[in-house]
Amino acid sequence: MELSIIKIGGNIIDDEAKLSSFLDAFAKVKGKKILVHGGGKLATKVAEGLGVQQQMVDGRRITDAETLKIVTMVYAGTINKNIVAQLQARRCEAIGLTGADGNAILSHKRTNASLDYGFVGDVDQVNSSLLTSMLLLDKTLVFAPITHDGKGQLLNTNADTIAQELARALSMTFTVSLVYSFEKAGVLMDAEDESSVIPTISPTSYAELKEKKVIFAGMIPKLDNAFAALKSGVGKVIIGKAEELPQLLAGTSGTTILHE
Amino acid sequence: MELSIIKIGGNIIDDEAKLSSFLDAFAKVKGKKILVHGGGKLATKVAEGLGVQQQMVDGRRITDAETLKIVTMVYAGTINKNIVAQLQARRCEAIGLTGADGNAILSHKRTNASLDYGFVGDVDQVNSSLLTSMLLLDKTLVFAPITHDGKGQLLNTNADTIAQELARALSMTFTVSLVYSFEKAGVLMDAEDESSVIPTISPTSYAELKEKKVIFAGMIPKLDNAFAALKSGVGKVIIGKAEELPQLLAGTSGTTILHE
Numbered sequence: 429m430e431l432s433i434i435k436i437g438g439n440i441i442d443d444e445a446k447l448s449s450f451l452d453a454f455a456k457v458k459g460k461k462i463l464v465h466g467g468g469k470l471a472t473k474v475a476e477g478l479g480v481q482q483q484m485v486d487g488r489r490i491t492d493a494e495t496l497k498i499v500t501m502v503y504a505g506t507i508n509k510n511i512v513a514q515l516q517a518r519r520c521e522a523i524g525l526t527g528a529d530g531n532a533i534l535s536h537k538r539t540n541a542s543l544d545y546g547f548v549g550d551v552d553q554v555n556s557s558l559l560t561s562m563l564l565l566d567k568t569l570v571f572a573p574i575t576h577d578g579k580g581q582l583l584n585t586n587a588d589t590i591a592q593e594l595a596r597a598l599s600m601t602f603t604v605s606l607v608y609s610f611e612k613a614g615v616l617m618d619a620e621d622e623s624s625v626i627p628t629i630s631p632t633s634y635a636e637l638k639e640k641k642v643i644f645a646g647m648i649p650k651l652d653n654a655f656a657a658l659k660s661g662v663g664k665v666i667i668g669k670a671e672e673l674p675q676l677l678a679g680t681s682g683t684t685i686l687h688e
Numbered sequence: 689m690e691l692s693i694i695k696i697g698g699n700i701i702d703d704e705a706k707l708s709s710f711l712d713a714f715a716k717v718k719g720k721k722i723l724v725h726g727g728g729k730l731a732t733k734v735a736e737g738l739g740v741q742q743q744m745v746d747g748r749r750i751t752d753a754e755t756l757k758i759v760t761m762v763y764a765g766t767i768n769k770n771i772v773a774q775l776q777a778r779r780c781e782a783i784g785l786t787g788a789d790g791n792a793i794l795s796h797k798r799t800n801a802s803l804d805y806g807f808v809g810d811v812d813q814v815n816s817s818l819l820t821s822m823l824l825l826d827k828t829l830v831f832a833p834i835t836h837d838g839k840g841q842l843l844n845t846n847a848d849t850i851a852q853e854l855a856r857a858l859s860m861t862f863t864v865s866l867v868y869s870f871e872k873a874g875v876l877m878d879a880e881d882e883s884s885v886i887p888t889i890s891p892t893s894y895a896e897l898k899e900k901k902v903i904f905a906g907m908i909p910k911l912d913n914a915f916a917a918l919k920s921g922v923g924k925v926i927i928g929k930a931e932e933l934p935q936l937l938a939g940t941s942g943t944t945i946l947h948e
Contacts, residue, residue: 467824474761475739477737477738477739478734478737478738479737497766500765500766500770501762501765501766502761502765502769503733503765504764504765504769505760505761505762505763505765505766505768506757506760506761506765507832508764508765509760509762509764509786509788509789509842510760510842512786512788512836513788513836513840513841513842514790514840516788516791516838516840517838517839517840520792520845521790522788522789522790523785523789524786524788524789525783526769526772526784527782527785528769528772528773528776528782529769529772529782529784530781530782530783530827531776531781537761558825558827561825565818565821567790567818574769576772576773576777578774578777579777580773580774580776580777581773582769582770582773611707
């Protein structure tokens with residue numbers, strides 16, 4: 429059975445019109461599906477409004493106790509429930525979840541000798557039996573990037589990682605297509621030229637592209653993650669613009685990363 | 689099959705120690721169960737922090753667009769997900785929901801010729817087939833007092849009403865005990881004397897109590913609602929302190945409202 433797991437980033441969430449047209453397309457995706465959303469700028473705005481200082485170290489937000497409250501509010505409250513209500517309006521039977529709900533995603537607080545990230549979770553386990561039951565009830569799952577440690581602590585967790593861990597775990601039961609949407613049209617030969625999308629990448633062509641230094645350095649971690657996902661059983665990984673969701677799934681837009 | 693539906697109010701939610709000991713007791717309740725939580729003072733605090741003016745008319749909060757954002761954040765985000773994580777820590781398989789999730793509770797925006805309550809929902813329909821499926825999967829459901837209109841609009845909805853509508857709808861499938869917890873020990877003969885709890889009330893004794901004006905006027909709407917719930921199939925309604933949950937369910941504390 430086919431399952432599409434689609435991750436959307438802040439650039440879509442922050443733009444009401446873009447989000448609405450993305451949800452139109454998402455509601456029409458055939459088969460079982462999961463949406464994973466990131467945060468967007470609202471959390472920063474709310475933090476500013478409430479006078480909570482955002483600590484950033486090396487471009488990463490440090491999640492202190494007050495920041496965790498805010499991201500839980502904004503991600504699991506405002507963003508998640510608005511997406512669910514909008515999908516319901518499109519006759520898509522969505523249920524919003526965090527990793528705490530039904531013990532869907534268990535994680536542990538990241539420990540790092542050199543830097544304390546605060547209440548940030550690294551994923552340990554996905555409750556695939558629960559998620560499979562809900563998918564088989566024809567529910568579309570909408571995940572906010574919040575998990576828990578099983579001891580009562582919520583943890584802020586990277587949305588890309590959540591999408592990947594869900595894809596990995598659910599590959600036991602489903603043929604999974606994992607879509608990462610971002611600002612660019614796909615993996616580009618030339619970072620400045622949106623028309624230079626590489627349509628497919630396999631391990632062999634990836635090695636060649638890296639050797640020729642054709643691939644933009646910023647894409648390498650994303651691609652390494654994509655190949656790791658394929659190795660753990662995910663059917664394919666697609667990278668491209670959320671605005672082109674039907675084309676991404678059809679393989680006529682974006683970059684599809686394949687086993688070979 | 690037995691189902692307990694338990695509504696807790698703001699006095700428990702605002703007090704970390706009380707909430708924690710309530711959740712200890714709730715996690716131990718045997719059989720299928722649903723928790724419905726209200727709001728507490730956090731929404732007011734966040735609104736103040738963000739400079740959103742709270743409009744109150746006749747003691748009721750008017751839910752304008754900004755207030756709706758805040759109650760969605762606080763009720764469906766912070767409060768709901770923290771309760772879920774804490775129940776998980778107690779090995780209680782909880783899933784947090786709003787009425788939008790899985791189209792669980794459909795409502796319509798309240799219209800009133802004399803007063804515009806804003807984004808406030810009156811319940812139309814409970815999706816009992818979904819909720820039954822989840823309860824049969826041994827999930828405990830935790831409801832935030834937010835519903836939706838099926839057209840993409842979230843709506844702020846009274847938690848007492850949500851508990852009652854869930855009880856009514858699920859009485860088709862389960863033998864439902866509906867517990868309303870509040871500050872007092874139960875329905876009192878003397879509003880000033882916590883030891884004057886009336887242990888059981890039936891329609892006959894209710895008529896007598898009302899005639900003798902023994903019942904505190906403020907309790908009458910709650911009791912009328914309780915009798916309406918019984919008429920629509922709910923097994924029993926119990927009113928008392930959340931701190932005494934096991935005793936309430938055992939009938940050794942609080943007031944139990946019975947068919948006769």
